[in-house]
Amino acid sequence: MESILLINPPYNREVYTETKTLSVHPPVGLAYLASFVQRYGVKVEIIDANALNYSRGELVNRIVDHPSRIVGITSVTALIHSVCKICDEVRAKSDKVIILGGQHGTFKDKEILESCKSIDYIVRGEGEVTLLRLLHRLKINKSAKGLMGVSYPDNNTVVSNPSRPPIKDINKIPFPAWELLPRSKYKLNGFLDIGFKGEQLAKLISSRGCPNKCTFCASAFFWGKVRFRNVDNIYEEIEYLTQKLHVRQIDFMDDCLTIPVSRFKDLCNRIIDNKLNFKWSCYSRVQNITDELVLLMKKAGCFQVLLGIESGNQEIIDSLKKNITLEQVTNAVKLFKKHGIDCLGFFMVGLPKDTKYTVHETVNFAKKLNLDFPFFSVTTPLPGTELYDSFMSSDLAPSNFEWDQFSTHGKTIYRTENLSSEEIKKLYDYAIKKCYFNPTFITNLLINILKNPYKLTRYWKLLRAFVNI
Numbered sequence: 514m515e516s517i518l519l520i521n522p523p524y525n526r527e528v529y530t531e532t533k534t535l536s537v538h539p540p541v542g543l544a545y546l547a548s549f550v551q552r553y554g555v556k557v558e559i560i561d562a563n564a565l566n567y568s569r570g571e572l573v574n575r576i577v578d579h580p581s582r583i584v585g586i587t588s589v590t591a592l593i594h595s596v597c598k599i600c601d602e603v604r605a606k607s608d609k610v611i612i613l614g615g616q617h618g619t620f621k622d623k624e625i626l627e628s629c630k631s632i633d634y635i636v637r638g639e640g641e642v643t644l645l646r647l648l649h650r651l652k653i654n655k656s657a658k659g660l661m662g663v664s665y666p667d668n669n670t671v672v673s674n675p676s677r678p679p680i681k682d683i684n685k686i687p688f689p690a691w692e693l694l695p696r697s698k699y700k701l702n703g704f705l706d707i708g709f710k711g712e713q714l715a716k717l718i719s720s721r722g723c724p725n726k727c728t729f730c731a732s733a734f735f736w737g738k739v740r741f742r743n744v745d746n747i748y749e750e751i752e753y754l755t756q757k758l759h760v761r762q763i764d765f766m767d768d769c770l771t772i773p774v775s776r777f778k779d780l781c782n783r784i785i786d787n788k789l790n791f792k793w794s795c796y797s798r799v800q801n802i803t804d805e806l807v808l809l810m811k812k813a814g815c816f817q818v819l820l821g822i823e824s825g826n827q828e829i830i831d832s833l834k835k836n837i838t839l840e841q842v843t844n845a846v847k848l849f850k851k852h853g854i855d856c857l858g859f860f861m862v863g864l865p866k867d868t869k870y871t872v873h874e875t876v877n878f879a880k881k882l883n884l885d886f887p888f889f890s891v892t893t894p895l896p897g898t899e900l901y902d903s904f905m906s907s908d909l910a911p912s913n914f915e916w917d918q919f920s921t922h923g924k925t926i927y928r929t930e931n932l933s934s935e936e937i938k939k940l941y942d943y944a945i946k947k948c949y950f951n952p953t954f955i956t957n958l959l960i961n962i963l964k965n966p967y968k969l970t971r972y973w974k975l976l977r978a979f980v981n982i
Protein backbone atom coordinates (compact mmCIF):
# COMPACT_ATOMS: atom_id res chain seq x y z
CA MET A 514 0.00 0.00 0.00
CA GLU A 515 0.92 3.65 -0.33
CA SER A 516 2.24 5.91 2.40
CA ILE A 517 1.09 9.45 3.12
CA LEU A 518 2.42 12.41 5.04
CA LEU A 519 -0.34 14.50 6.63
CA ILE A 520 0.28 18.14 7.43
CA ASN A 521 -1.27 20.56 9.89
CA PRO A 522 0.05 23.92 8.62
CA PRO A 523 1.46 26.55 10.97
CA TYR A 524 -1.10 29.19 11.82
CA ASN A 525 0.21 31.21 14.71
CA ARG A 526 2.39 33.49 12.69
CA GLU A 527 0.63 33.63 9.37
CA VAL A 528 -2.87 34.91 9.89
CA TYR A 529 -3.44 35.13 13.59
CA THR A 530 -0.73 37.69 14.09
CA GLU A 531 -3.01 39.81 16.26
CA THR A 532 -3.13 37.21 19.00
CA LYS A 533 0.09 36.78 20.90
CA THR A 534 -0.95 33.90 23.08
CA LEU A 535 -2.55 31.04 21.28
CA SER A 536 -3.43 27.63 22.58
CA VAL A 537 -2.02 24.75 20.60
CA HIS A 538 -4.68 22.19 19.75
CA PRO A 539 -4.32 18.71 18.29
CA PRO A 540 -5.53 18.29 14.68
CA VAL A 541 -8.02 15.54 15.47
CA GLY A 542 -9.30 15.40 11.88
CA LEU A 543 -5.84 14.39 10.61
CA ALA A 544 -5.48 11.85 13.41
CA TYR A 545 -8.81 10.34 12.32
CA LEU A 546 -7.69 10.14 8.71
CA ALA A 547 -4.46 8.50 9.83
CA SER A 548 -6.05 5.79 11.97
CA PHE A 549 -8.61 5.03 9.28
CA VAL A 550 -6.18 4.53 6.40
CA GLN A 551 -3.66 2.77 8.65
CA ARG A 552 -6.29 0.10 9.23
CA TYR A 553 -5.99 -0.70 5.53
CA GLY A 554 -2.21 -0.91 5.59
CA VAL A 555 -1.30 2.64 4.59
CA LYS A 556 1.83 4.00 6.30
CA VAL A 557 1.13 7.42 7.79
CA GLU A 558 3.09 10.19 9.44
CA ILE A 559 1.71 13.51 10.63
CA ILE A 560 3.67 16.73 10.85
CA ASP A 561 1.88 19.16 13.11
CA ALA A 562 3.83 22.22 12.03
CA ASN A 563 1.68 24.37 14.25
CA ALA A 564 2.54 22.46 17.42
CA LEU A 565 6.18 22.12 16.40
CA ASN A 566 6.31 25.83 15.65
CA TYR A 567 7.83 25.34 12.20
CA SER A 568 8.17 28.27 9.86
CA ARG A 569 6.89 27.76 6.33
CA GLY A 570 10.44 27.22 5.07
CA GLU A 571 11.20 24.56 7.68
CA LEU A 572 7.95 22.78 6.93
CA VAL A 573 8.56 22.79 3.19
CA ASN A 574 12.02 21.26 3.69
CA ARG A 575 10.61 18.56 5.97
CA ILE A 576 7.97 17.67 3.39
CA VAL A 577 10.40 17.64 0.49
CA ASP A 578 12.88 15.44 2.39
CA HIS A 579 10.22 13.00 3.53
CA PRO A 580 10.20 9.63 1.70
CA SER A 581 6.42 9.61 1.18
CA ARG A 582 5.48 10.63 -2.35
CA ILE A 583 1.97 11.68 -1.27
CA VAL A 584 1.24 14.66 0.96
CA GLY A 585 -2.12 15.60 2.48
CA ILE A 586 -2.69 19.02 3.95
CA THR A 587 -5.62 20.54 5.82
CA SER A 588 -6.83 24.10 5.91
CA VAL A 589 -9.45 26.48 7.17
CA THR A 590 -10.55 29.49 5.14
CA ALA A 591 -8.26 32.09 6.65
CA LEU A 592 -5.18 29.95 6.03
CA ILE A 593 -5.74 28.97 2.42
CA HIS A 594 -3.35 31.57 1.04
CA SER A 595 -0.58 30.36 3.30
CA VAL A 596 -1.37 26.70 2.53
CA CYS A 597 -1.19 27.38 -1.21
CA LYS A 598 2.23 28.98 -0.74
CA ILE A 599 3.39 25.83 1.07
CA CYS A 600 2.07 23.65 -1.75
CA ASP A 601 3.72 25.84 -4.41
CA GLU A 602 7.08 25.68 -2.65
CA VAL A 603 6.83 21.90 -2.21
CA ARG A 604 5.93 21.52 -5.87
CA ALA A 605 8.84 23.71 -6.94
CA LYS A 606 11.25 21.43 -5.10
CA SER A 607 9.72 17.98 -5.64
CA ASP A 608 7.22 15.89 -7.56
CA LYS A 609 5.04 15.04 -4.58
CA VAL A 610 1.36 14.38 -5.13
CA ILE A 611 -0.47 17.03 -3.09
CA ILE A 612 -3.96 16.46 -1.67
CA LEU A 613 -5.89 19.20 0.11
CA GLY A 614 -8.77 18.56 2.49
CA GLY A 615 -10.86 20.31 5.10
CA GLN A 616 -13.38 23.12 5.32
CA HIS A 617 -12.15 25.59 2.73
CA GLY A 618 -11.31 23.03 0.06
CA THR A 619 -14.76 21.51 0.43
CA PHE A 620 -16.60 24.69 -0.45
CA LYS A 621 -14.06 26.41 -2.69
CA ASP A 622 -12.56 23.51 -4.64
CA LYS A 623 -12.84 25.10 -8.07
CA GLU A 624 -11.40 28.44 -7.05
CA ILE A 625 -8.46 26.78 -5.28
CA LEU A 626 -7.61 24.38 -8.09
CA GLU A 627 -7.82 27.18 -10.64
CA SER A 628 -5.50 29.46 -8.70
CA CYS A 629 -3.12 26.99 -7.06
CA LYS A 630 -1.75 24.72 -9.76
CA SER A 631 0.40 22.74 -7.35
CA ILE A 632 -2.56 21.02 -5.69
CA ASP A 633 -3.38 17.75 -7.45
CA TYR A 634 -6.59 16.73 -5.66
CA ILE A 635 -9.09 18.13 -3.22
CA VAL A 636 -10.96 15.74 -0.95
CA ARG A 637 -14.27 17.35 -0.07
CA GLY A 638 -16.19 16.82 3.17
CA GLU A 639 -15.68 13.85 5.48
CA GLY A 640 -12.29 12.55 4.45
CA GLU A 641 -11.71 8.99 5.62
CA VAL A 642 -13.24 6.84 2.90
CA THR A 643 -12.46 9.23 0.06
CA LEU A 644 -8.80 9.48 1.00
CA LEU A 645 -8.46 5.71 1.24
CA ARG A 646 -10.03 5.24 -2.20
CA LEU A 647 -7.88 7.99 -3.69
CA LEU A 648 -4.72 6.42 -2.29
CA HIS A 649 -5.75 3.15 -3.88
CA ARG A 650 -6.23 4.84 -7.26
CA LEU A 651 -2.85 6.53 -6.95
CA LYS A 652 -1.21 3.23 -6.15
CA ILE A 653 -2.56 1.58 -9.27
CA ASN A 654 -1.97 4.72 -11.34
CA LYS A 655 -5.63 5.17 -12.09
CA SER A 656 -7.20 8.62 -12.47
CA ALA A 657 -9.70 10.05 -9.98
CA LYS A 658 -12.41 10.02 -12.64
CA GLY A 659 -15.78 9.40 -10.99
CA LEU A 660 -14.27 9.00 -7.50
CA MET A 661 -16.89 10.45 -5.17
CA GLY A 662 -15.83 13.41 -3.00
CA VAL A 663 -12.79 14.32 -5.13
CA SER A 664 -12.13 17.41 -7.24
CA TYR A 665 -9.13 17.69 -9.55
CA PRO A 666 -7.82 19.78 -12.43
CA ASP A 667 -8.19 18.34 -15.91
CA ASN A 668 -7.12 20.13 -19.09
CA ASN A 669 -7.64 23.66 -17.84
CA THR A 670 -10.94 22.85 -16.18
CA VAL A 671 -11.79 21.54 -12.74
CA VAL A 672 -13.67 18.29 -12.36
CA SER A 673 -15.84 18.08 -9.23
CA ASN A 674 -17.01 14.52 -8.84
CA PRO A 675 -20.31 14.01 -7.00
CA SER A 676 -20.14 14.22 -3.21
CA ARG A 677 -19.65 11.07 -1.16
CA PRO A 678 -22.50 10.17 1.18
CA PRO A 679 -21.50 10.44 4.83
CA ILE A 680 -20.25 7.34 6.68
CA LYS A 681 -23.41 5.75 8.09
CA ASP A 682 -22.05 4.23 11.27
CA ILE A 683 -19.41 6.48 12.76
CA ASN A 684 -18.87 4.01 15.62
CA LYS A 685 -16.88 1.99 13.13
CA ILE A 686 -14.27 4.70 12.55
CA PRO A 687 -11.16 3.86 14.61
CA PHE A 688 -10.15 6.31 17.35
CA PRO A 689 -7.76 9.10 16.29
CA ALA A 690 -4.10 8.06 16.00
CA TRP A 691 -2.83 10.05 18.97
CA GLU A 692 0.48 8.18 18.79
CA LEU A 693 1.30 10.10 15.59
CA LEU A 694 0.89 13.50 17.24
CA PRO A 695 3.43 15.41 19.39
CA ARG A 696 1.18 15.16 22.44
CA SER A 697 3.43 17.01 24.87
CA LYS A 698 3.24 20.13 22.69
CA TYR A 699 -0.50 20.66 23.09
CA LYS A 700 -1.23 23.34 25.59
CA LEU A 701 -4.14 25.50 26.58
CA ASN A 702 -3.13 29.07 26.96
CA GLY A 703 -6.56 30.49 26.99
CA PHE A 704 -10.06 30.00 28.19
CA LEU A 705 -9.89 26.23 28.16
CA ASP A 706 -6.97 26.13 30.54
CA ILE A 707 -8.35 25.10 33.90
CA GLY A 708 -5.05 24.54 35.57
CA PHE A 709 -4.08 21.04 34.60
CA LYS A 710 -0.58 22.32 34.16
CA GLY A 711 1.58 19.70 32.52
CA GLU A 712 -1.21 17.16 32.48
CA GLN A 713 -2.28 15.48 29.29
CA LEU A 714 -5.31 16.77 27.50
CA ALA A 715 -7.27 15.41 24.59
CA LYS A 716 -10.17 16.27 22.35
CA LEU A 717 -12.99 13.91 21.67
CA ILE A 718 -15.73 14.15 19.06
CA SER A 719 -18.75 11.99 19.75
CA SER A 720 -20.85 13.06 16.77
CA ARG A 721 -20.51 14.55 13.31
CA GLY A 722 -22.68 17.40 12.15
CA CYS A 723 -25.47 19.40 13.67
CA PRO A 724 -29.25 19.17 13.40
CA ASN A 725 -29.47 22.98 13.13
CA LYS A 726 -28.69 25.23 10.22
CA CYS A 727 -27.69 28.58 11.65
CA THR A 728 -27.15 31.05 8.83
CA PHE A 729 -23.49 31.73 9.72
CA CYS A 730 -22.39 28.11 10.13
CA ALA A 731 -21.58 25.42 7.55
CA SER A 732 -21.66 22.41 9.84
CA ALA A 733 -24.82 20.82 8.44
CA PHE A 734 -23.65 21.35 4.86
CA PHE A 735 -20.17 20.04 5.54
CA TRP A 736 -21.09 16.89 7.44
CA GLY A 737 -24.48 16.09 5.93
CA LYS A 738 -26.88 14.18 8.14
CA VAL A 739 -25.97 14.47 11.83
CA ARG A 740 -24.63 11.19 13.23
CA PHE A 741 -24.00 10.20 16.82
CA ARG A 742 -21.63 7.63 18.27
CA ASN A 743 -23.14 5.36 20.89
CA VAL A 744 -22.26 5.56 24.57
CA ASP A 745 -20.30 2.26 24.56
CA ASN A 746 -18.09 3.53 21.79
CA ILE A 747 -17.52 6.95 23.38
CA TYR A 748 -16.86 5.38 26.74
CA GLU A 749 -14.30 3.03 25.22
CA GLU A 750 -12.45 6.04 23.82
CA ILE A 751 -12.60 7.86 27.18
CA GLU A 752 -11.21 4.76 28.88
CA TYR A 753 -8.43 4.54 26.31
CA LEU A 754 -7.54 8.22 26.76
CA THR A 755 -7.63 8.24 30.55
CA GLN A 756 -6.20 4.77 31.27
CA LYS A 757 -3.71 4.26 28.46
CA LEU A 758 -2.70 7.82 27.61
CA HIS A 759 -3.20 9.23 31.14
CA VAL A 760 -5.27 12.12 29.87
CA ARG A 761 -6.79 14.22 32.66
CA GLN A 762 -8.80 16.69 30.62
CA ILE A 763 -11.07 16.00 27.68
CA ASP A 764 -12.64 18.73 25.58
CA PHE A 765 -15.65 17.38 23.75
CA MET A 766 -15.60 19.18 20.41
CA ASP A 767 -19.05 18.14 19.23
CA ASP A 768 -21.13 20.92 17.80
CA CYS A 769 -23.45 20.12 20.67
CA LEU A 770 -22.71 17.31 23.11
CA THR A 771 -25.89 17.69 25.15
CA ILE A 772 -28.15 16.34 22.42
CA PRO A 773 -29.79 13.86 22.22
CA VAL A 774 -30.39 14.27 25.95
CA SER A 775 -30.92 10.54 26.63
CA ARG A 776 -27.51 9.67 25.13
CA PHE A 777 -25.89 12.49 27.03
CA LYS A 778 -27.39 11.40 30.36
CA ASP A 779 -26.31 7.80 29.74
CA LEU A 780 -22.79 9.02 29.05
CA CYS A 781 -22.66 11.09 32.26
CA ASN A 782 -23.99 8.15 34.30
CA ARG A 783 -21.44 5.81 32.77
CA ILE A 784 -18.61 8.19 33.70
CA ILE A 785 -19.97 8.56 37.27
CA ASP A 786 -20.49 4.81 37.79
CA ASN A 787 -16.95 4.02 36.67
CA LYS A 788 -15.31 6.79 38.71
CA LEU A 789 -12.97 7.83 35.92
CA ASN A 790 -10.53 10.50 37.01
CA PHE A 791 -10.78 13.30 34.45
CA LYS A 792 -12.43 16.68 33.92
CA TRP A 793 -14.22 17.71 30.78
CA SER A 794 -15.73 20.62 28.91
CA CYS A 795 -18.23 20.76 26.06
CA TYR A 796 -20.32 22.93 23.77
CA SER A 797 -23.91 22.94 24.95
CA ARG A 798 -27.15 24.29 23.64
CA VAL A 799 -29.29 26.29 26.04
CA GLN A 800 -32.59 24.54 25.46
CA ASN A 801 -33.75 21.84 27.87
CA ILE A 802 -31.11 22.66 30.46
CA THR A 803 -32.56 21.61 33.80
CA ASP A 804 -31.28 21.58 37.34
CA GLU A 805 -31.17 17.78 37.27
CA LEU A 806 -29.15 17.70 34.04
CA VAL A 807 -26.58 20.25 35.22
CA LEU A 808 -26.14 18.40 38.52
CA LEU A 809 -25.51 15.22 36.58
CA MET A 810 -22.93 16.98 34.40
CA LYS A 811 -21.16 18.36 37.46
CA LYS A 812 -21.05 14.94 39.11
CA ALA A 813 -19.63 13.47 35.93
CA GLY A 814 -16.72 15.95 35.97
CA CYS A 815 -17.87 18.76 33.69
CA PHE A 816 -16.00 21.93 34.64
CA GLN A 817 -16.92 24.18 31.76
CA VAL A 818 -19.53 24.73 29.07
CA LEU A 819 -19.28 26.81 25.92
CA LEU A 820 -22.48 28.44 24.74
CA GLY A 821 -23.18 29.96 21.33
CA ILE A 822 -25.36 32.95 22.25
CA GLU A 823 -24.45 35.28 19.36
CA SER A 824 -26.66 38.29 20.15
CA GLY A 825 -28.55 40.02 22.93
CA ASN A 826 -31.41 40.90 20.62
CA GLN A 827 -34.10 38.27 20.13
CA GLU A 828 -35.09 39.42 16.65
CA ILE A 829 -31.51 39.09 15.49
CA ILE A 830 -31.17 35.64 17.07
CA ASP A 831 -34.33 34.59 15.24
CA SER A 832 -32.97 35.90 11.95
CA LEU A 833 -29.96 33.58 12.39
CA LYS A 834 -32.27 30.54 12.57
CA LYS A 835 -30.65 29.81 15.90
CA ASN A 836 -33.86 28.58 17.57
CA ILE A 837 -32.99 29.80 21.04
CA THR A 838 -34.45 32.49 23.27
CA LEU A 839 -32.72 34.99 25.51
CA GLU A 840 -34.75 33.55 28.36
CA GLN A 841 -33.33 30.08 27.72
CA VAL A 842 -29.84 31.56 27.69
CA THR A 843 -30.38 33.33 31.01
CA ASN A 844 -31.85 30.21 32.59
CA ALA A 845 -29.06 27.92 31.35
CA VAL A 846 -26.29 30.26 32.52
CA LYS A 847 -27.94 30.57 35.96
CA LEU A 848 -28.14 26.80 36.34
CA PHE A 849 -24.57 26.15 35.19
CA LYS A 850 -23.23 28.79 37.54
CA LYS A 851 -25.38 27.56 40.42
CA HIS A 852 -23.60 24.20 40.17
CA GLY A 853 -20.15 25.70 39.76
CA ILE A 854 -19.67 24.98 36.06
CA ASP A 855 -17.78 27.77 34.28
CA CYS A 856 -19.77 29.38 31.48
CA LEU A 857 -18.18 30.81 28.36
CA GLY A 858 -20.45 32.60 25.93
CA PHE A 859 -19.78 33.34 22.27
CA PHE A 860 -21.17 36.49 20.67
CA MET A 861 -20.93 37.92 17.17
CA VAL A 862 -20.56 41.58 16.31
CA GLY A 863 -21.87 42.94 13.01
CA LEU A 864 -24.60 40.43 12.29
CA PRO A 865 -26.72 41.26 9.23
CA LYS A 866 -29.42 43.12 11.15
CA ASP A 867 -27.08 44.61 13.74
CA THR A 868 -27.02 48.34 14.39
CA LYS A 869 -24.90 50.21 16.89
CA TYR A 870 -27.87 49.97 19.20
CA THR A 871 -28.25 46.17 18.97
CA VAL A 872 -24.49 45.66 19.47
CA HIS A 873 -24.88 47.67 22.68
CA GLU A 874 -27.78 45.38 23.59
CA THR A 875 -25.52 42.37 23.01
CA VAL A 876 -22.78 43.85 25.16
CA ASN A 877 -25.25 44.66 27.94
CA PHE A 878 -26.73 41.18 27.76
CA ALA A 879 -23.27 39.61 27.93
CA LYS A 880 -22.49 41.74 30.99
CA LYS A 881 -25.80 40.96 32.65
CA LEU A 882 -25.30 37.22 32.22
CA ASN A 883 -22.24 37.39 34.41
CA LEU A 884 -20.41 34.81 32.31
CA ASP A 885 -17.01 33.53 33.34
CA PHE A 886 -15.85 34.69 29.99
CA PRO A 887 -17.73 36.35 27.14
CA PHE A 888 -16.12 35.97 23.71
CA PHE A 889 -16.73 38.22 20.77
CA SER A 890 -15.95 37.64 17.15
CA VAL A 891 -16.36 39.74 14.07
CA THR A 892 -19.17 38.30 11.95
CA THR A 893 -17.50 36.49 9.06
CA PRO A 894 -19.30 35.06 6.04
CA LEU A 895 -17.49 31.73 5.82
CA PRO A 896 -17.88 29.71 2.60
CA GLY A 897 -20.55 27.05 2.80
CA THR A 898 -22.86 29.19 4.91
CA GLU A 899 -26.13 30.90 4.04
CA LEU A 900 -24.54 34.14 5.23
CA TYR A 901 -21.73 33.76 2.69
CA ASP A 902 -24.14 33.20 -0.18
CA SER A 903 -26.35 36.14 0.68
CA PHE A 904 -23.42 38.49 1.32
CA MET A 905 -21.49 37.56 -1.79
CA SER A 906 -24.55 37.93 -4.01
CA SER A 907 -25.44 41.32 -2.52
CA ASP A 908 -24.27 44.83 -3.41
CA LEU A 909 -22.26 44.80 -0.20
CA ALA A 910 -19.75 42.22 -1.45
CA PRO A 911 -16.28 43.67 -2.08
CA SER A 912 -14.85 43.40 -5.57
CA ASN A 913 -11.54 42.28 -4.12
CA PHE A 914 -10.56 40.53 -0.94
CA GLU A 915 -8.06 38.11 0.59
CA TRP A 916 -9.14 34.98 2.45
CA ASP A 917 -6.84 35.86 5.32
CA GLN A 918 -9.31 38.64 6.08
CA PHE A 919 -11.64 35.87 7.28
CA SER A 920 -9.99 35.17 10.62
CA THR A 921 -13.12 36.22 12.59
CA HIS A 922 -11.14 38.45 14.94
CA GLY A 923 -8.99 40.96 13.12
CA LYS A 924 -9.37 42.75 9.83
CA THR A 925 -12.63 42.14 8.03
CA ILE A 926 -14.15 42.83 4.65
CA TYR A 927 -17.63 42.11 5.92
CA ARG A 928 -20.19 44.90 6.16
CA THR A 929 -23.92 45.16 6.45
CA GLU A 930 -26.62 47.54 5.34
CA ASN A 931 -26.30 49.32 8.66
CA LEU A 932 -22.60 49.03 9.46
CA SER A 933 -19.37 49.50 7.52
CA SER A 934 -16.37 47.16 8.04
CA GLU A 935 -14.64 49.86 10.08
CA GLU A 936 -17.70 50.35 12.27
CA ILE A 937 -17.92 46.60 12.88
CA LYS A 938 -14.27 46.44 13.91
CA LYS A 939 -14.77 49.46 16.20
CA LEU A 940 -17.86 47.89 17.78
CA TYR A 941 -15.90 44.66 18.28
CA ASP A 942 -13.15 46.56 20.10
CA TYR A 943 -15.82 48.39 22.08
CA ALA A 944 -17.49 45.10 23.11
CA ILE A 945 -14.22 43.70 24.37
CA LYS A 946 -13.33 46.81 26.34
CA LYS A 947 -16.82 47.13 27.78
CA CYS A 948 -16.98 43.53 28.91
CA TYR A 949 -13.45 42.94 30.14
CA PHE A 950 -12.78 46.30 31.74
CA ASN A 951 -15.83 46.76 33.90
CA PRO A 952 -16.04 46.57 37.70
CA THR A 953 -18.38 43.55 37.91
CA PHE A 954 -16.25 41.46 35.54
CA ILE A 955 -13.06 42.43 37.36
CA THR A 956 -14.62 41.78 40.82
CA ASN A 957 -15.86 38.36 39.70
CA LEU A 958 -12.46 37.68 38.25
CA LEU A 959 -10.79 38.53 41.55
CA ILE A 960 -13.22 36.31 43.47
CA ASN A 961 -12.53 33.51 41.02
CA ILE A 962 -8.80 34.01 41.36
CA LEU A 963 -9.01 33.95 45.16
CA LYS A 964 -10.92 30.68 44.94
CA ASN A 965 -8.28 29.25 42.62
CA PRO A 966 -5.03 31.23 42.27
CA TYR A 967 -4.06 29.27 39.17
CA LYS A 968 -6.82 31.11 37.37
CA LEU A 969 -4.70 34.26 37.55
CA THR A 970 -2.36 32.95 34.87
CA ARG A 971 -5.29 31.60 32.95
CA TYR A 972 -7.16 34.91 32.76
CA TRP A 973 -4.04 36.94 32.18
CA LYS A 974 -3.10 34.81 29.19
CA LEU A 975 -6.62 34.99 27.90
CA LEU A 976 -6.74 38.76 28.17
CA ARG A 977 -3.39 39.05 26.42
CA ALA A 978 -4.63 36.85 23.61
CA PHE A 979 -7.79 38.80 23.02
CA VAL A 980 -6.95 42.35 23.93
CA ASN A 981 -3.57 42.15 22.27
CA ILE A 982 -1.46 43.55 25.10
Ligand code: B12
Nearest residue numbers: 538540542585586587589590614615616636639640920921
Ligand atom coordinates in the same frame (compact mmCIF):
# COMPACT_ATOMS: atom_id res chain seq x y z
C1 B12 B 1 -11.79 21.94 17.46
C2 B12 B 1 -11.95 23.14 16.55
C3 B12 B 1 -11.01 24.12 16.64
C4 B12 B 1 -9.82 24.02 17.56
C5 B12 B 1 -8.76 23.11 16.94
C6 B12 B 1 -8.60 23.25 15.44
C7 B12 B 1 -7.88 22.08 14.81
N1 B12 B 1 -6.81 22.39 14.15
O1 B12 B 1 -8.31 20.96 14.93
C8 B12 B 1 -9.40 25.50 17.67
C9 B12 B 1 -10.00 26.09 18.91
C10 B12 B 1 -7.90 25.78 17.66
C11 B12 B 1 -10.04 26.09 16.44
C12 B12 B 1 -9.62 27.26 15.90
C13 B12 B 1 -10.20 27.81 14.81
N2 B12 B 1 -11.32 27.40 14.20
CO1 B12 B 1 -12.20 25.76 14.59
N3 B12 B 1 -13.20 24.25 14.88
C14 B12 B 1 -13.04 23.24 15.65
C15 B12 B 1 -14.21 22.27 15.50
C16 B12 B 1 -15.21 22.56 16.62
C17 B12 B 1 -13.86 20.80 15.49
C18 B12 B 1 -12.72 20.43 14.51
C19 B12 B 1 -12.62 18.96 14.42
O2 B12 B 1 -11.73 18.36 15.00
N4 B12 B 1 -13.58 18.33 13.74
C20 B12 B 1 -13.70 16.90 13.61
C21 B12 B 1 -12.78 16.34 12.53
C22 B12 B 1 -13.03 14.86 12.36
O3 B12 B 1 -13.10 17.02 11.35
P1 B12 B 1 -12.09 17.90 10.46
O4 B12 B 1 -10.98 18.42 11.27
O5 B12 B 1 -12.88 18.84 9.68
O6 B12 B 1 -11.47 16.79 9.48
C23 B12 B 1 -12.25 16.01 8.60
C24 B12 B 1 -12.51 16.64 7.22
O7 B12 B 1 -12.46 18.04 7.24
C25 B12 B 1 -11.47 16.07 6.32
N5 B12 B 1 -10.16 16.69 6.26
C26 B12 B 1 -9.63 17.67 7.01
N6 B12 B 1 -8.36 17.91 6.66
C27 B12 B 1 -8.05 17.07 5.67
C28 B12 B 1 -6.87 16.89 4.96
C29 B12 B 1 -6.83 15.93 3.96
C30 B12 B 1 -5.57 15.73 3.20
C31 B12 B 1 -7.98 15.16 3.67
C32 B12 B 1 -7.94 14.13 2.60
C33 B12 B 1 -9.17 15.34 4.38
C34 B12 B 1 -9.19 16.29 5.39
O8 B12 B 1 -11.31 14.77 6.84
C35 B12 B 1 -11.41 14.80 8.27
C36 B12 B 1 -12.03 13.51 8.75
O9 B12 B 1 -13.32 13.33 8.20
C37 B12 B 1 -14.76 22.69 14.10
C38 B12 B 1 -16.23 22.41 13.88
C39 B12 B 1 -16.44 20.96 13.47
N7 B12 B 1 -17.45 20.38 14.01
O10 B12 B 1 -15.68 20.37 12.69
C40 B12 B 1 -14.40 24.17 14.06
C41 B12 B 1 -14.07 24.83 12.73
C42 B12 B 1 -13.21 23.90 11.91
N8 B12 B 1 -13.29 25.99 13.11
C43 B12 B 1 -13.52 27.03 12.40
C44 B12 B 1 -12.87 28.27 12.54
C45 B12 B 1 -13.41 29.43 11.74
C46 B12 B 1 -11.77 28.38 13.38
C47 B12 B 1 -10.92 29.62 13.58
C48 B12 B 1 -10.59 30.41 12.34
C49 B12 B 1 -11.58 30.48 14.64
C50 B12 B 1 -10.74 31.64 15.09
N9 B12 B 1 -11.12 32.80 14.66
O11 B12 B 1 -9.78 31.51 15.79
C51 B12 B 1 -9.64 29.00 14.16
C52 B12 B 1 -8.69 28.51 13.04
C53 B12 B 1 -7.48 27.79 13.56
C54 B12 B 1 -7.01 26.67 12.64
N10 B12 B 1 -6.09 26.92 11.78
O12 B12 B 1 -7.49 25.55 12.70
C55 B12 B 1 -14.57 26.77 11.38
C56 B12 B 1 -13.91 26.63 10.00
C57 B12 B 1 -14.72 27.27 8.93
C58 B12 B 1 -13.86 27.73 7.81
N11 B12 B 1 -14.39 27.73 6.63
O13 B12 B 1 -12.73 28.12 7.96
C59 B12 B 1 -15.25 25.47 11.93
C60 B12 B 1 -15.83 24.55 10.88
C61 B12 B 1 -16.35 25.94 12.90
C62 B12 B 1 -17.50 26.63 12.20
N12 B12 B 1 -18.63 26.00 12.11
O14 B12 B 1 -17.42 27.72 11.76
N13 B12 B 1 -11.03 25.29 15.97
Ligand code: SF4
Nearest residue numbers: 723725726727730768
Ligand atom coordinates in the same frame (compact mmCIF):
# COMPACT_ATOMS: atom_id res chain seq x y z
S1 SF4 C 1 -23.79 27.35 15.05
FE1 SF4 C 1 -23.84 25.56 16.38
S2 SF4 C 1 -26.05 25.11 16.53
FE2 SF4 C 1 -25.82 26.46 14.77
S3 SF4 C 1 -25.63 25.06 13.00
FE3 SF4 C 1 -23.55 25.56 13.69
S4 SF4 C 1 -22.97 23.94 15.07
FE4 SF4 C 1 -25.20 23.86 14.83
